[in-house]
Amino acid sequence: MAERPRIGVTGTARRWSPGWWCTAAALWLAGATPERISVRHKPSGKPLQGLVIGGGDDISPEHYHGDLREKVKSDPERDQLEIHWINTALEQRLPLLGICRGAQLINVVLGGDLHSDIRNLRRRTYNRPGLLPTKQVFVQPDSTLAQLSRRKLRVNSLHHQAIKRLGKGLRVVGRDLDEFTQAVESDSGRPIIGVQWHPEYLFYLPAQFALFRWLKKQAAK
DSSP: OOOOOOEEEOOOOOOOOOHHHHHHHHHHHHTOOEEEEESSSOOOOOOOEEEEEOOOOOGGGGGTTTTSSSSOOOOHHHHHHHHHHHHHHHTTTTOOETTHHHHHHHHHTOOOOOOOOOOOTTTSOOOOEEEEEEEEEEEEETHHHHSSSEEEEEEEEEESOOOOSTTTTEEEEOTTTTTEEEEESSSOOOOOOOOSSOOOGGSSSSSHHHHHHHHHHHHHH
């Protein structure tokens, strides 16, 4: 039996973390071995073949030249930890999946910036957060994401920040009805995908589980 690729999963340091458990379950079912990494959970030191940057608190505006007066729920230690791991993945060309905050932070590390709060900017979609797939995302037909899933997705939504100016080496491959960025990927074919929603809570849907299968396949190469 082929050895399972080991995939690091960054996230909150809280003891109770549904995002970690759901991501770990999705990766295990996809054929990978997940390893939890946080401020409290130190890496094992075993080689990683891929990385998930998970969802959670806001990104501090200092990292994208945002307004420092904005009211955000930030976690400075986690910001620094995940910035380090994103840079490591980019340097080592590890497959990289960003989930919600994770997609935003990948964009920031690559020189992009964020809308610090999109709630007052929405016109065609509501702001109520939820775990169920109640919002639509329209996917670029020539993208890796479209090949993995479909051109129109139903997704959940827990965010109020969003990608604004795109980072270097990324392209937008998914938008919602308000034209906010919902998915990005590498513009040069590197194994990088970032999604604004939370596929770990939807991995029972084939179109969402496909993201974890993609990461495992890339990590196994």
